[in-house]
Amino acid sequence: MLDNQPSTMFATLDTPSVLIDLDVAERNVIRFQSFANKAKISVRPHIKTHKLPRLAKAQIKAGAVGITCQKISEAEVMANAGLDDILITYNILSASKLDRLNRLASKIKLTVVADNHTVIEGLSAAFSNTGPLRVLVECDTGAGRCGVQTPEAACEIAQRINKTTGLKFGGLMTYPPTDKEIETQKWLTDAQRACLNTGLRVDTISTGGTPGIWKADQVPIATEYRPGTYIYNDRSLVTRSTAAWDDCALTVLATVISTPTETRAIIDAGSKVLTSDLLGMDGYGYAVGHPNLTIHALSEEHGIMRSKAPHKLSVGQRVRIIPNHVCVVTNMMDRITLLRGKKIEGEEIVAARGCVT
Amino acid sequence: MLDNQPSTMFATLDTPSVLIDLDVAERNVIRFQSFANKAKISVRPHIKTHKLPRLAKAQIKAGAVGITCQKISEAEVMANAGLDDILITYNILSASKLDRLNRLASKIKLTVVADNHTVIEGLSAAFSNTGPLRVLVECDTGAGRCGVQTPEAACEIAQRINKTTGLKFGGLMTYPPTDKEIETQKWLTDAQRACLNTGLRVDTISTGGTPGIWKADQVPIATEYRPGTYIYNDRSLVTRSTAAWDDCALTVLATVISTPTETRAIIDAGSKVLTSDLLGMDGYGYAVGHPNLTIHALSEEHGIMRSKAPHKLSVGQRVRIIPNHVCVVTNMMDRITLLRGKKIEGEEIVAARGCVT
Numbered sequence: 001m002l003d004n005q006p007s008t009m010f011a012t013l014d015t016p017s018v019l020i021d022l023d024v025a026e027r028n029v030i031r032f033q034s035f036a037n038k039a040k041i042s043v044r045p046h047i048k049t050h051k052l053p054r055l056a057k058a059q060i061k062a063g064a065v066g067i068t069c070q071k072i073s074e075a076e077v078m079a080n081a082g083l084d085d086i087l088i089t090y091n092i093l094s095a096s097k098l099d100r101l102n103r104l105a106s107k108i109k110l111t112v113v114a115d116n117h118t119v120i121e122g123l124s125a126a127f128s129n130t131g132p133l134r135v136l137v138e139c140d141t142g143a144g145r146c147g148v149q150t151p152e153a154a155c156e157i158a159q160r161i162n163k164t165t166g167l168k169f170g171g172l173m174t175y176p177p178t179d180k181e182i183e184t185q186k187w188l189t190d191a192q193r194a195c196l197n198t199g200l201r202v203d204t205i206s207t208g209g210t211p212g213i214w215k216a217d218q219v220p221i222a223t224e225y226r227p228g229t230y231i232y233n234d235r236s237l238v239t240r241s242t243a244a245w246d247d248c249a250l251t252v253l254a255t256v257i258s259t260p261t262e263t264r265a266i267i268d269a270g271s272k273v274l275t276s277d278l279l280g281m282d283g284y285g286y287a288v289g290h291p292n293l294t295i296h297a298l299s300e301e302h303g304i305m306r307s308k309a310p311h312k313l314s315v316g317q318r319v320r321i322i323p324n325h326v327c328v329v330t331n332m333m334d335r336i337t338l339l340r341g342k343k344i345e346g347e348e349i350v351a352a353r354g355c356v357t
Numbered sequence: 358m359l360d361n362q363p364s365t366m367f368a369t370l371d372t373p374s375v376l377i378d379l380d381v382a383e384r385n386v387i388r389f390q391s392f393a394n395k396a397k398i399s400v401r402p403h404i405k406t407h408k409l410p411r412l413a414k415a416q417i418k419a420g421a422v423g424i425t426c427q428k429i430s431e432a433e434v435m436a437n438a439g440l441d442d443i444l445i446t447y448n449i450l451s452a453s454k455l456d457r458l459n460r461l462a463s464k465i466k467l468t469v470v471a472d473n474h475t476v477i478e479g480l481s482a483a484f485s486n487t488g489p490l491r492v493l494v495e496c497d498t499g500a501g502r503c504g505v506q507t508p509e510a511a512c513e514i515a516q517r518i519n520k521t522t523g524l525k526f527g528g529l530m531t532y533p534p535t536d537k538e539i540e541t542q543k544w545l546t547d548a549q550r551a552c553l554n555t556g557l558r559v560d561t562i563s564t565g566g567t568p569g570i571w572k573a574d575q576v577p578i579a580t581e582y583r584p585g586t587y588i589y590n591d592r593s594l595v596t597r598s599t600a601a602w603d604d605c606a607l608t609v610l611a612t613v614i615s616t617p618t619e620t621r622a623i624i625d626a627g628s629k630v631l632t633s634d635l636l637g638m639d640g641y642g643y644a645v646g647h648p649n650l651t652i653h654a655l656s657e658e659h660g661i662m663r664s665k666a667p668h669k670l671s672v673g674q675r676v677r678i679i680p681n682h683v684c685v686v687t688n689m690m691d692r693i694t695l696l697r698g699k700k701i702e703g704e705e706i707v708a709a710r711g712c713v714t
Contacts, residue, residue: 014451016713070658093612093614097371115617116672118671145617147615148617255450257476258504260497276632300684304501304502315448316475328657332711333711354629354689356373356689
């Protein structure tokens with residue numbers, strides 16, 4: 001159980017602080033790696049959750065085949081730290097980004113994605129002399145974000161990549177819809193078949209998403225899985241029973257700064273730490289050990305906690321909060337604190353924080 | 358009107374970028390300063406919106422009496438840059454924060470707030486040798502965040518401050534409820550009267566909030582106003598008719614990276630730039646020049662735009678977005694770009710970004 005004694009709780013740390021329990025994080029990594037090993041699916045974790053080279057390396061050490069980044073700037077941070085096999089699951093456009101991509105590809109094993117001809121043309125222009133760059137076709141198997149809309153369109157883009165100077169078709173990639181494993185399996189199977197029918201080999205079929213990790217084996221066509229949040233877990237994943245509270249590695253340490261009424265208490269963590277992400281839930285996090293409290297509203301520096309019965313909190317008391325969505329919380333902090341249980345291991349700079357380009 | 362030509366729009370800038378039009382920002386500052394001058398109310402802008410010493414200085418130059426910060430770390434950045442009269446509207450607790458507060462008070466004219474005895478005791482212990490520190494009583498006049506609950510309680514806390522070693526009672530402060538000017542005027546008048554009846558002078562009565570700026574004169578008891586967002590404005594303020602689109606100084610420059618369907622387009626600005634703040638609205642911002650588009654959903658690096666009729670956007674095209682809430686957007690960026698109209702003036706580090714302690 002998490003330590004939630006207000007009097008003894010990390011008195012040396014200033015608040016608000018973001019705490020990472022390495023014991024829990026490492027256990028989460030190993031647990032899914034074992035599951036994936038049994039399912040014979042490679043793991044390529046998304047570093048957007050932790051943004052820390054040391055945890056990316058821990059994931060590799062546990063058996064991951066490489067890492068996933070969303071933006072080039074994240075990949076640059078990770079490559080500089082020694083990570084050498086990176087998939088960027090993002091359509092890359094613009095001369096400056098393509099320059100950076102080219103430099104990155106000269107250092108590491110790099111794969112990117114594309115879902116349209118404009119992106120393919122840009123990649124080709126950048127890699128015609130230095131390629132081939134490995135490109136997966138991004139497929140919209142139902143999540144409604146990026147991606148080609150049909151298996152036939154996936155095959156068409158795959159052929160285009162295959163014919164384009166500087167590029168090499170590497171396979172298919174999807175950010176899949178949640179709880180639609182059968183549909184995703186069918187979509188990807190149809191796309192693979194269409195590619196094979198035109199003589200294209202489909203080496204990689206990459207899927208992901210922590211909500212679906214324990215059903216990764218229900219999309220057996222996939223060759224690799226890209227989980228992100230699984231390393232820390234959060235309130236959204238506990239709410240959907242993907243994880244338990246004890247599997248949550250990230251907590252926000254906050255202080256009660258005001259108790260205006262018996263049923264309202266204010267903490268010093270607002271949307272600048274917890275963020276406004278609701279992910280369909282009510283409230284902005286779970287106050288560990290205080291199931292009677294809701295984090296009812298946030299302004300930038302204030303968290304407004306409410307209770308039906310008197311909360312009995314006092315000014316100066318500390319609370320530990322499991323946020324709704326950990327990936328966005330790590331982006332708010334320049335530094336986080338590493339723990340093992342109740343023992344503070346040290347502070348760590350969030351190296352890939354703020355990487356939006 | 359804002360430049361929204363996709364072909365010519367700031368081609369030298371990478372996306373996503375946050376752009377600040379200084380002409381618009383300066384006009385906004387001067388407009389409210391003139392209004393406040395006529396209403397005979399001092400202006401003490403909240404720097405949480407811009408987080409930039411240069412704009413804090415511009416606000417002072419326009420006539421502001423000082424600035425407001427929420428956290429000590431913000432005040433430290435501003436004091437180091439030469440701002441010398443700062444109100445921190447936050448209950449300060451903990452030995453490390455009180456140490457920092459003491460150092461800050463030795464350099465500048467500093468005022469803080471308190472709404473409870475624990476905070477007063479901490480401030481007193483820290484300032485018993487170096488004080489007096491000026492303290493306002495934070496009053497909850499209806500917004501339901503921090504603050505004492507009644508005018509009588511305000512008087513009780515004021516007396517306590519007045520009797521406490523190292524501290525000096527400076528007046529009253531509220532973050533007022535929106536559209537409740539009559540109630541706020543009555544609350545503060547009652548509290549002032551209670552204080553005067555016990556022989557306490559009430560020098561400062563500080564209120565604020567950009568939603569109420571054009572009704573600042575309807576709380577005539579207030580001596581100063583603390584607007585934040587007014588310097589940039591945003592979609593929430595246009596929605597409530599506090600500002601017009603042309604008064605919006607901050608825009609997010611983004612690129613269309615995918616057009617999966619005729620009615621869905623994806624941009625490279627997600628919640629890591631625009632944030633998930635809805636402030637009661639639908640959608641995550643206004644795409645300038647595209648009133649038919651909604652920014653329907655965000656993931657961290659993707660903005661999902663939807664339209665009823667075909668959007669006619671193409672991959673690589675740029676869009677300029679007025680976010681729901683600018684204060685949280687400036688906290689997401691290490692650097693922003695300063696403009697005057699269509700002319701780029703340069704890049705600026707967001708000096709007080711990420712200041713949560």
